[in-house]
Structure formats: C-alpha cells, structure tokens
Amino acid sequence: MTRKLVVIGAGMASGRMLEHLFEAEPGAYEVTLFNAEPRGNYNRLMLSPVLSGEKTYEDIVTHDDDWYAAHGVTCRFGERVVGIDRAARQVIGEAGAVAYDKLVIATGSDPFIIPIPGHDLPGVIAYRDLEDTEAMIALGEQPGARAVVIGGGLLGLEAAAGMAARGVEVTVVHLMGHLMERQLDEAAGYLLRKSLMDKGIKVLCQAVSKEIVAGPDGRARALLLDDGTELPFDLLVMAVGIRPSVALAKEAGLAVGRGLQVDDQMVTSDPDVLALGECVEHDGALFGLVAPLYDQAKVLAHTLTGRADRFVNKEVSTKLKVTGCDLFSAGDFAEAEGREDIVFRDPARGVYKRLVLEGNRLVGAVMYGDTGDGAWFYSHIKDATDVSEMRETLIFGPAYQGGGSADPLAAVAALPDDAEICGCNGVCKSTIVGAIQGGAGDLGAVRACTKASASCGTCTGLVEQLLELTLGDAYAAPAAQPVCGCTDLTHEDLRRLIKAQELKSQPAVWQELGWTTPNGCHVCRPAVNYYLLADWPLDYRDDPQSRFVNERRHANIQKDGTFSVVPRMWGGITTPDELRAIADAADKYGVPTVKVTGGQRIDLLGVRGEDLPGIWADLNRAGLVSGHAYSKGLRTVKTCVGSEHCRFGTQDSTGLGVKLEQILWGSWTPHKVKLGVSGCPRNCAEATCKDVGIVCVDSGYQVSVAGAAGMEVKETERLADVATEQEAIDLTVAFVQLYREQAKYLDRPYKWVAKVGLDWVKAQIVDDLDTRQALIDRFEISQSVYRKDPWASEAGETALRARYAPLATLSLEAAE
Amino acid sequence: MNWIDIGSIEEVPLRGARVLKTPAGCVAVFRTAEAEVFATADRCPHKGGPLSEGIVHDRKITCPLHNWVFSLETGMALGADQGQIATYPIRVENGRMLFDASAVALAGAL
Numbered sequence: 001m002t003r004k005l006v007v008i009g010a011g012m013a014s015g016r017m018l019e020h021l022f023e024a025e026p027g028a029y030e031v032t033l034f035n036a037e038p039r040g041n042y043n044r045l046m047l048s049p050v051l052s053g054e055k056t057y058e059d060i061v062t063h064d065d066d067w068y069a070a071h072g073v074t075c076r077f078g079e080r081v082v083g084i085d086r087a088a089r090q091v092i093g094e095a096g097a098v099a100y101d102k103l104v105i106a107t108g109s110d111p112f113i114i115p116i117p118g119h120d121l122p123g124v125i126a127y128r129d130l131e132d133t134e135a136m137i138a139l140g141e142q143p144g145a146r147a148v149v150i151g152g153g154l155l156g157l158e159a160a161a162g163m164a165a166r167g168v169e170v171t172v173v174h175l176m177g178h179l180m181e182r183q184l185d186e187a188a189g190y191l192l193r194k195s196l197m198d199k200g201i202k203v204l205c206q207a208v209s210k211e212i213v214a215g216p217d218g219r220a221r222a223l224l225l226d227d228g229t230e231l232p233f234d235l236l237v238m239a240v241g242i243r244p245s246v247a248l249a250k251e252a253g254l255a256v257g258r259g260l261q262v263d264d265q266m267v268t269s270d271p272d273v274l275a276l277g278e279c280v281e282h283d284g285a286l287f288g289l290v291a292p293l294y295d296q297a298k299v300l301a302h303t304l305t306g307r308a309d310r311f312v313n314k315e316v317s318t319k320l321k322v323t324g325c326d327l328f329s330a331g332d333f334a335e336a337e338g339r340e341d342i343v344f345r346d347p348a349r350g351v352y353k354r355l356v357l358e359g360n361r362l363v364g365a366v367m368y369g370d371t372g373d374g375a376w377f378y379s380h381i382k383d384a385t386d387v388s389e390m391r392e393t394l395i396f397g398p399a400y401q402g403g404g405s406a407d408p409l410a411a412v413a414a415l416p417d418d419a420e421i422c423g424c425n426g427v428c429k430s431t432i433v434g435a436i437q438g439g440a441g442d443l444g445a446v447r448a449c450t451k452a453s454a455s456c457g458t459c460t461g462l463v464e465q466l467l468e469l470t471l472g473d474a475y476a477a478p479a480a481q482p483v484c485g486c487t488d489l490t491h492e493d494l495r496r497l498i499k500a501q502e503l504k505s506q507p508a509v510w511q512e513l514g515w516t517t518p519n520g521c522h523v524c525r526p527a528v529n530y531y532l533l534a535d536w537p538l539d540y541r542d543d544p545q546s547r548f549v550n551e552r553r554h555a556n557i558q559k560d561g562t563f564s565v566v567p568r569m570w571g572g573i574t575t576p577d578e579l580r581a582i583a584d585a586a587d588k589y590g591v592p593t594v595k596v597t598g599g600q601r602i603d604l605l606g607v608r609g610e611d612l613p614g615i616w617a618d619l620n621r622a623g624l625v626s627g628h629a630y631s632k633g634l635r636t637v638k639t640c641v642g643s644e645h646c647r648f649g650t651q652d653s654t655g656l657g658v659k660l661e662q663i664l665w666g667s668w669t670p671h672k673v674k675l676g677v678s679g680c681p682r683n684c685a686e687a688t689c690k691d692v693g694i695v696c697v698d699s700g701y702q703v704s705v706a707g708a709a710g711m712e713v714k715e716t717e718r719l720a721d722v723a724t725e726q727e728a729i730d731l732t733v734a735f736v737q738l739y740r741e742q743a744k745y746l747d748r749p750y751k752w753v754a755k756v757g758l759d760w761v762k763a764q765i766v767d768d769l770d771t772r773q774a775l776i777d778r779f780e781i782s783q784s785v786y787r788k789d790p791w792a793s794e795a796g797e798t799a800l801r802a803r804y805a806p807l808a809t810l811s812l813e814a815a816e
Numbered sequence: 817m818n819w820i821d822i823g824s825i826e827e828v829p830l831r832g833a834r835v836l837k838t839p840a841g842c843v844a845v846f847r848t849a850e851a852e853v854f855a856t857a858d859r860c861p862h863k864g865g866p867l868s869e870g871i872v873h874d875r876k877i878t879c880p881l882h883n884w885v886f887s888l889e890t891g892m893a894l895g896a897d898q899g900q901i902a903t904y905p906i907r908v909e910n911g912r913m914l915f916d917a918s919a920v921a922l923a924g925a926l
Contacts (some may be wrong), residue, residue, distance in 0.1 A: 177830060181850045338889055341874070519831065522871040522878035522885070545831040549869040549880035557880060561866045609866075807834035807845055808822045810917055 005029035005304070006091045006098055008081050008248070009106035013277035013293040015041035015063055017104065019729030020301030022071050028305060031073045032098050034091070037129055038078030040068060045290055047133045057130060084252035086270055102272055102304060105249055105260060109242035109278035109288075114150065118212030119238070123220035126237045127159045139235045147171075148223050148233040150209055152179040156239035157196065164201050169230055171202040175225065175240075178507070183329035185518065187345070187352050188368040190507035192327060193452055195350075204229075214768075242288060244279045257281050265309035266300040276300050281288035285313050314382055328371035331356070331364035339363065344395045346370075347512045348414035354518070355395055357596075360388040361811060400788065411489070411513045412465040413498060419500045421466070422452035432463060436470040443467070445583045460662025461493040466517030484523035486515045491527065491744040498531050504539045506532065506546065520546075524532040527745035530632070533668060534740050538784035542668075550630035553791045553804075555612055563612060565591075565604040566629035566664065567619050571639045571657035571677075572600030589615050599636030599674065601627050613801040616791035625789035632746075633668045634675075634736075637661040638686065642679030642696065652697035653679035656725055660732060666787040667779070670743040670752070673736060688716045691749040692732050697721075701728040705735055706753040706760070714750055717758050720766045734765040734772045737779040817905070818918040825853060833868040833877075838920040843904060844868035844878055845913065846888055848875050853913055854888035855906040861899040 002523050005016050010033050021029065033040075046060035046796035076093055078649065082093045090097045111126030113119050125132050136159065139145045145168045149160045152174030160170045178189030179196075193203050208226040215221035222232040244259035247377055253280075255261045255269035259281030266274050275294040280289055287293055292313055293813050302309035344353040349369060355377065361384050365377040376397060380387060387394055389513035403449075416428035427450050435449045446452055446463055453460045465476045475670075482488050489497070494513070510519065510527050520528065529546035544552045555563035566584065586594055593605040609613055616626075628635060637660050640646065642653030657677040664673075676687030677694045687693030689709035693716045695702045700723040722728050735749075738761065744751035753761060765772045794800045828834045828847040836859055838845040842858035844867045854875065858868050865881030875888045885894045886901055893899040904918035 176850065185849070337846050339875075521873045521876075522883060525871060525873060545829055545872065548871070551871065557866075557869065559863070559881070561864070801826070801827070802834075803834065806837045806842075807827060809837040810820065810822075810839065810915075810920065 002027065002030050002531045003101040004032070004099055005102050005104065006032045006034070006100040006106045007106060008034045008091065009108055009277070009617045010035035010037070010039075010041045010043070010063075010075075010077070010703070011106055011108045011277055012044055012062070012290060013297050014104060014106035016297035017106070017184060017276060017292050017300050018063075018071070018073070021304060022300050024301055024307070025306055026071075029072070029102070031076050032091075032100075032570075033068070033073050033077075034079060034081050034093060035075075035077045036080050039130070040064070042077065043131070044129075047127075048158035048162055050130075051133050051159065052165040053137075053162075081248060084248060084273075086252055086273070089272065090761075099471060100272075102595050104273065104300065104304075105254075105268070105275040105279060105545065106277045107248060107279045107308055110245045111238065112241040112243050113172055114209060114240055116209055116211055118214060118220060121214050121220035122214055122218065123234070124212060124238060125405050127155050127237050131236075135235065136163050136168075136237065137166065137661070139163060140168050142234065143167075145169070146232060147235045147236045147237060148173060148231050149237045150174075150223070150284065151239035151241070152176070152203065152205070153182065153239065153241065154180065156237070157192075159237050159239055160197065160201050161196070161446040162460060164199050171198070171204065171233075172196070173207045173225070173231070174203065174205045175208060175725040177206055177207070179203065180327075180329075184327070184366055184368075186507040187343075187353060187511045187518075188327065188329075188354070188366050190505060190511055191350055194508075214347075219604055222430045224354045226645075231441055237676060242278060244281065244286060246279055249275070249279070253422075259286050263458070264298055264299075264312075265303045267303065274300055274303060282311060282313060288776050326369055328367040328369050328374035329365070330374065330378045331362070333448060340397045341518055342391075342516060342727070343516065345511055347411050347514050351512055355404065357391075360386045362387050362394070386479055409465055410697050412462060413469055413805065414512075415500060419698055421462050421496065421500065422450075423496070423499065426451040429466065432466050432759045433470055441467075441471065442474070459496050462496050464491070484521055486517045486520050486524050487513060489513060494528070495531055495535075495742075495744075498535055504532065504536045506543065524552075530668060530670065530745050534782070536672075551632070553609065553612065554616075554626055554630060555607070556630045556792060560606075562606045562608055564629070565607050565612070566597065566601050566617055566627040567621075567624035568661075569601050569626040570661050571637050572655050573639075573654065574602075575660060578622055581619060585615050585618045588618065597629070597636075599629075600638050601629065601636060603629070610805050613795040619749060619793040620792050620795065621791070626791040628665065632671050633666070633667065633673065633674050634661070634664040635673040637664075638690070640676045640679050640684035642677075646679055648678035648682060649696070651725070652695075653677045653680060653685065653696050656694065656696075656701075656728065657685075659725075660729060663729065663733060663783075664736060666789075667736070667783060669736065669740050670745050671748045673739075673749065675732070680812070689713065692716075692735060694728055700724065703731045706750040708748060708750045708759070710748075717753070719758075720764060730772060730776060731765060733779050734762070734775040737775040738764055740782075741775075741778075767806060817916050818921070819907075819914040820917045822913050822915045825851065825908055826912055828853065828913075831872040833870070833872060835866075835868050836915065838917070839921040842866075842868075843920065844877075845906065845915075846872050846877060848888065849870060851908050851911075853903040853906055853908055855897075855915060856886070856888060856891055857902040857903070860884055860886075860895075861901060862897070867901065 017411040041063040043060040043062050049055040079092050079093050079095055090099050109606030111128045127137055147163050147168050147170050149156045151171045152172050156778045160172045164170045178186045179192050196203055210226045212220045213222050220236055221228050224230055246256050246260050248257045249260040260275045260279050262268055262275050262280045262282055263428045266276050268275050277293050296311055299311040340357045351369035354366045362380045367374055415429050419429045421429055431450050432452050435446055440446045440449050453463045473630045485493055501512055501639055503512055525546040529543050532540040533542050550556050555565055557563055582602055589611050591604045591606055595603045597603050637657040639654045643649035643651055673691045676685040676690040678685040678687040679696050687695055689707040693704050693707055702721050704716035704718045707712040739749050831846055833844050833846045836845050843855050844858040846854045850886050858866055859914040860867055860879040862884050863881055867877050868880055869880045870878045876885050884897045891901045891903040904919045908916050
C-alpha cells in the first residue's frame with residue numbers, strides 16, 4: 001500500500017533524499033513537497049558561480065518540473081507551511097492541509113541578521129537564495145555601485161568576490177582578527193586577504209558594525225563602525241552565519257536544542273517525523289556544509305524504506321569558490337590539547353601549508369596557494385591513517401618522499417627586480433644582481449660597483465644572499481646570527497625585508513619570510529612588533545601580546561610580582577600639587593617604598609597588578625602621566641637648573657629639556673633612550689654619558705650622541721655644535737628617528753652608532769638638511785599615533801581596565 | 817568533573833592570558849588561538865614569576881622573569897631548563913570557557 005510522505009523544504013538535502021528514496025523503492029510513497037521559495041530544488045552551493053557570472057540559474061537546477069512529474073511529486077512551491085498537527089498527522093499549508101504517514105522536516109536555516117539599528121531597512125540583504133543573488137547581480141549593472149559585506153566567512157567572501165567580478169566596489173567588514181577564522185589560521189587568512197585586496201576588494205578586520213543609517217529615500221545608505229568610520233554603500237549584504245530554522249518544529253512540540261534533534265536514523269522525538277539538513281542537531285552538532293547533508297539524505301531514505309543504516313558525522317573539508325583564491329581546509333586545526341603542527345611556507349609562490357597531528361594521526365590541514373594535495377590529506381584525516389612512517393615528508397604530499405627543508409634564500413629570491421635592497425644609496429635588486437653577473441664576486445666588489453651596503457651596512461646580509469643566489473655554491477657567505485630559531489634571517493635582513501616587501505602585519509612577516517613556527521617566539525615577537533610599528537606607524541597596530549610584561553602592563557615588574565609606578569616629571573620639574581597627589585596615591589595604595597630615581601623621577605615600588613589602573617587614574621587627575629620608566633622608548637630628559645637660576649648657566653637647559661621630553665615622549669625605540677641637558681660645561685646633568693647629551697655653551701649648544709653608563713661606560717661623541725635651540729631640537733629628533741628606523745631591536749644607540757659609524761650618521765642628519773627634515777617629518781607622523789598617555793587609555797577604557805583584574809575567583813564551595 | 821563557566825573566551829586576549837583565583841592558588845588561563853585555551857599554575861617553579869604575564873607563542877609560555885619556556889600541553893619546561901607546572905582541564909563551548917574546578921579543590925585539600 002502506498003503511504004503518504006510530506007516533505008517540508010525543497011533544499012539540497014531533501015532533494016538528494018528523494019532521489020535515494022525513489023531509487024530504493026519507487027512507488028513506496030506518495031510525496032507532497034512544500035517549498036517557501038517559489039521554485040524547486042537547485043544547487044544552492046552554486047549561487048556563487050551564478051553571482052560571479054560563471055554559471056546561470058538554469059545550470060544549477062538539480063530537479064526540474066519534469067522530474068517531479070515523473071516521480072508523482074505534488075509540488076506546493078511558493079506556499080508557506082503554517083503549522084503541523086501531529087495528533088491529526090496533518091501539515092497545514094497556506095492553501096490547505098495535507099495528511100501524512102511520515103513527515104520529513106528539511107526547513108534548512110535562516111541567515112543570522114545582526115540586530116544593529118537599521119538592520120531591517122530596504123537595501124540590507126542576506127546571502128541565502130536566488131532573490132539575494134539577483135539583487136547583487138542587479139547592483140553590478142549600476143555604474144559605480146558600492147557594496148558592503150558584513151562577515152568574512154565563506155559565504156561573505158564569495159558574495160564579495162562575485163560582486164567585485166561584476167565591477168562593484170566592495171568592502172568586507174569582519175569582526176575577527178583574520179578572515180575565515182573558523183577554517184583558517186592567521187597565516188592563511190593573511191594570504192587570502194592579500195589576494196582579495198589584489199582583486200580590488202577592501203577588507204577591514206576587527207571591525208565592529210554599529211549602525212546602518214538610512215538616506216533621505218528611506219533606503220539604507222551607509223554602515224557606521226564603532227571607531228567612527230562611515231562606509232557608504234548601495235547594497236549591504238549580511239553574511240555572518242546561519243541558524244537552524246526550527247520555529248515550525250518547536251511550535252509542533254518536537255524536541256529542539258540548538259537545532260531540531262534527531263537520532264542516528266534521522267528520526268525526531270516523534271517516530272513519524274524525520275528531519276535532515278541544516279535545521280537538525282545530531283549528537284550536539286549542527287551542519288552547514290553539504291557533505292554530511294548528503295550522508296543524512298541517504299540514511300533518512302533508508303530509514304523510510306525500513307533498511308538499517310546510521311548517520312555518522314565525519315570530518316569535512318572546505319574550499320572557497322572564488323577564482324584565483326586557492327584555499328583548502330579540512331578537519332580540526334585549533335581546538336584541542338596534545339597536538340603538533342607541521343608548517344611549510346613558500347613565500348615566492350605564496351604557498352602556506354599547515355598540518356595538525358595528534359599522536360600518529362593527521363587531524364587537520366590548512367592549505368593556501370597550492371591545494372593540489374588537499375584530497376590526499378583529507379583522506380588521511382577521514383581514515384585516521386597512522387602517519388608516523390611518513391611524518392618527515394608528509395607535508396610535501398603524496399608525490400614527494402625525499403625530505404628536504406625550506407630554502408633560506410627563498411625570501412630574497414622572491415623579491416621583485418625593482419625591490420630596494422640598499423635604502424641609503426637607493427640600489428635595487430636587479431642592479432646588484434647585474435653587478436654580480438658582471439663579475440663582482442664578493443661583498444667588497446658589489447660595494448665598489450653599486451654602493452649597495454656601502455653606507456650604514458644594514459643590508460649586508462641581503463647583498464650576501466644575492467651573491468649566494470646568483471653565484472650558487474661558488475660563494476661562501478660568512479655565518480650571520482639569525483634573530484632566533486624561528487628564522488634564518490638576521491635582524492638587519494628582517495628590517496630591510498619588512499620595508500622592501502611592505503610587510504605590514506605579523507602574519508605577513510611569518511608567511512612571506514618563511515617563519516618555521518606558527519606565530520614566532522618570545523625572542524622574535526617583540527622585535528617584529530617593534531619593526532612593524534616603527535616602519536608603518538599608520539598601518540600597523542601595536543600588539544600588546546608581543547611585548548614584554550613591563551611594556552604590556554605599563555609598569556616595571558618586580559621580583560615578587562608587584563609593579564613599580566613612575567609618573568613623568570618633564571625635565572625633572574615637579575610642583576607641590578603633583579607631589580601631594582603622589583603622596584596621596586602612595587598612602588591610598590599602601591606603597592611600601594618610595595624612591596628618587598637616577599633620572600630625576602619618583603618611583604613608587606610594590607604596587608599590586610590589579611591596583612595599577614586605580615593608581616594611574618588618581619595620578620592622571622593631578623595631571624601626571626606615564627613616565628615610561630618601563631619602555632624601550634624615551635625614558636627621561638635629565639636637566640640642571642640652567643640660566644634660570646644658576647650663576648654659571650649659559651642657556652635655559654631646563655626649558656630645553658622640557659621641550660625635548662614633550663616632543664619625544666611616548667615614542668617606541670629599539671631600546672631605551674635617555675637624554676641629558678646641562679646648562680654649562682660643568683655638566684651637572686651628566687649629559688655626556690647619555691644616548692643624546694646636550695651641553696649648553698655661550699655660543700649655543702653642543703649636541704653629542706652615543707654615550708653609555710650601564711654595563712659599559714662610554715662618553716658621548718660630538719655630533720655637531722649648533723647656534724640655536726631649534727637646531728638642537730631638530731638634530732635630536734632626527735637622530736632618534738634615524739635610530740628608530742635603522743637599529744637592531746635591543747641595540748642601544750651607542751651600539752648602533754658603533755656599527756654604522758658616526759660619520760655616516762653625521763652625513764645623514766648634520767650635512768644633509770633634506771634627510772634631516774624628512775626624518776623629523778616621519779617622526780611626527782609616528783608621534784601622531786604614539787604621543788599619548790597609555791595610563792589614561794588603559795585606566796579609562798573598561799575593557800582594558802578589566803584585564804588587570806582576575807578573570808574570576810573560584811570559592812572553595814564552587815570548587816567542591 | 818565539575819565544569820564551571822569562568823567567562824567568555826573574548827575576555828582573554830589572543831596570545832594573552834588572564835588569572836583565575838582559586839583556593840589552590842592562582843591559575844593562568846592562556847588563549848593560544850581563536851578558540852583554544854589552556855590552564856596551568858600561574859607560578860614559575862624557577863623564581864615564582866607570574867606566567868600569565870609572559871609571552872604566549874604556539875602552545876608555549878615564556879616566563880616574564882627569566883625566560884623559562886613551558887609547554888602548555890604537558891606543563892614541562894622546554895630547552896635546557898628542568899621543571900614542570902601543573903596543568904588543569906579547561907575547554908571552550910559556545911565561546912564560554914569551562915574550567916574543571918574539582919582539579920583545584922583536590923589540590924586545595926592537600
């Protein structure tokens with residue numbers, strides 16, 4: 001006898017299920033198919049190729065009218081189901097009820113819409129069905145159209161790429177730190193972002209959408225971000241995720257968790273109601289990719305025809321359907337303990353591969369740029385193959401069994417011919433290679449014919465690598481000290497490559513320069529963070545998690561884990577009010593030790609970590625700001641009283657010290673920087689053992705640099721004698737900026753000057769007024785970001801302030 | 817097992833750490849990836865440095881005082897140094913961090 005089957009939802013899962021059903025037992029059921037969309041089954045996955053114009057709607061229809069007719073399916077398309085009466089075993093549609101013996105719920109999912117103001121305005125769409133796709137296609141026909149896509153996951157990026165291919169100017173707004181964070185790690189996310197930017201798509205990460213504003217016509221016009229950015233658009237696509245569509249099931253009283261709950265046979269809490277697809281929850285898992293849905297379709301068809309089968313949720317793989325972005329991700333690569341990584345990077349080809357192993361099994365794989373072996377890795381993940389035998393060569397894929405390691409010369413080989421190698425003399429790669437091919441067989445010869453590395457010398461390592469690359473084994477480079485175990489590059493090479501390749505993020509550095517670890521180590525991370533912020537002050541955002549504790553906490557950690565707090569006293573000058581505020585703060589927070597420092601400041605020692613924001617807020621109220629006694633940056637400008645009070649003083653040394661400190665404070669430098677200004681050659685401010693020391697004389701100012709008074713004691717060397725205060729300030733700022741741009745991380749100025757030579761420094765900033773001015777200008781650009789009080793921002797922002805307190809406190813009862 | 821919700825994963829900065837106070841002393845909660853956390857004792861066995869203030873890299877932590885490096889998975893000191901820190905069960909579910917409080921209750925009773 002023919003039984004009655006009603007199916008709600010004509011999506012990919014139910015379509016596949018019907019195929020299996022008609023194949024297994026044709027005529028077993030008389031099928032009624034409801035679909036809210038006014039059409040039958042099409043391949044939703046292929047909407048992106050339709051959007052980008054690579055396919056048409058007709059190409060992606062999987063079941064046409066003839067197919068439904070041939071199988072006797074009653075189609076009720078474009079009709080919503082308003083309810084399920086389980087007692088009467090009826091499905092109630094808008095146009096009337098239908099009885100069932102078995103019911104299959106395949107209602108799929110709803111796009112998640114972020115409930116920000118304006119989300120319901122016309123001009124805001126999701127990316128879910130053909131109507132959405134058509135709206136995006138129509139936009140492409142409008143010249144100069146702009147679109148914003150919220151969501152940098154699979155769907156959002158496909159929407160963005162599709163619209164961009166149709167000439168729309170697209171901006172992607174993504175909440176997380178990198179694209180597709182669920183499928184990709186940072187390095188692969190960086191490569192993806194780069195290739196999308198190459199397609200003209202703007203990508204904003206860590207961007208929080210605040211509001212959608214309407215234009216005078218009532219249509220959505222622009223998206224506001226919480227940092228104040230306004231992004232105007234003609235169409236906004238929200239693709240931030242999906243939610244199982246379970247309203248109908250819930251109303252019918254079926255067991256619903258995050259999704260409609262089914263067992264291994266795809267049966268819900270009612271034995272006559274089955275379900276599959278994106279609306280279901282199986283063993284706590286939800287489904288968004290097509291492979292498991294097809295498995296469910298088979299199991300459900302078997303259950304309906306009385307065959308034993310069970311659904312097992314397997315690992316799935318993801319591929320992004322954007323032409324030119326070759327990306328593959330499978331399995332799990334983030335979320336468990338006891339795992340090891342194998343990372344392979346080939347910067348020249350833009351290739352990144354990462355395998356995650358657990359014991360002897362491969363559990364995850366991420367690949368970008370070369371995904372040819374994706375299926376092979378995926379099969380090992382699915383089959384849980386023991387890979388211990390091939391572990392050494394696993395990452396090279398099935399074709400390669402010989403072993404080998406990343407080429408240390410790859411980064412330099414990948415540089416374009418016009419990449420500037422020597423910044424001092426403006427020599428590009430092709431010039432150097434040309435000279436080598438013309439017979440310059442060693443560093444000295446290259447220097448002689450091209451001047452490359454003949455000035456400050458920081459590009460020496462790169463020139464040597466070019467020698468090695470061009471001459472092969474014929475050239476033996478002297479061994480250089482790499483930054484750390486994560487790379488073969490020296491600090492000097494790293495700095496040059498960051499500039500030459502315009503690397504503006506840490507993942508960019510790790511990837512393009514072939515880091516061997518996923519995200520560096522405690523040695524390279526602070527250095528890379530400094531180089532990036534020094535070279536790209538407006539593009540790169542300082543990463544507190546790549547800083548040593550003192551710079552992250554804006555205070556010096558002591559051996560007992562407490563901190564010391566040193567407020568700034570400009571040029572060593574303070575006031576009774578400031579002193580009272582310091583004394584009050586010391587009382588209030590029970591500061592055990594108050595000490596005067598060698599740099600003419602007051603140090604409050606023994607402050608508890610969680611009290612830091614509080615004591616800073618109190619000091620801020622009295623006008624005191626961070627003294628940066630903890631930073632690799634400007635520490636103090638020590639002064640004597642100068643001509644204002646002293647009978648020997650020749651100039652206003654205190655005033656000059658205050659001015660210098662107000663210009664320089666807040667700037668990050670490769671290592672700490674201390675200044676001194678003395679009002680006469682008696683040198684009471686001990687200026688001649690500082691990084692920059694100025695001694696005032698009757699005729700003006702003696703500016704000297706590169707002193708030391710630590711493990712080494714060294715007198716400064718005279719940079720220049722100048723007549724005016726302004727010139728003294730200019731020279732100091734230019735020197736600090738040159739040091740910021742050129743020196744190796746953790747080299748004090750005296751060490752750096754010893755490497756590059758004082759004559760070279762003089763040539764840059766004393767003799768060459770244009771270079772001096774350019775350095776000052778670049779310093780000012782950087783200071784537009786960094787000349788501010790970190791105490792005020794940390795204590796003022798609730799989210800930042802919270803990080804000084806414990807995450808939670810577990811009581812003994814809770815613990816038991 | 818006694819899984820207690822100790823907060824959203826977003827409260828711990830990526831490649832950063834926060835402190836959890838327990839009857840058995842401070843526990844450091846490290847976030848090594850978008851959705852990966854580890855919990856260990858906060859105290860370095862060398863000179864008592866607060867590990868939660870160190871630099872997180874890969875699944876490792878470097879102590880801020882003298883640069884000892886520990887595996888967050890096993891708690892073992894890496895490289896030339898000898899020592900181990902306690903590790904505690906923690907997991908992430910729907911963006912919330914769940915900590916097994918029975919581990920510290922036992923330690924507290926000892």
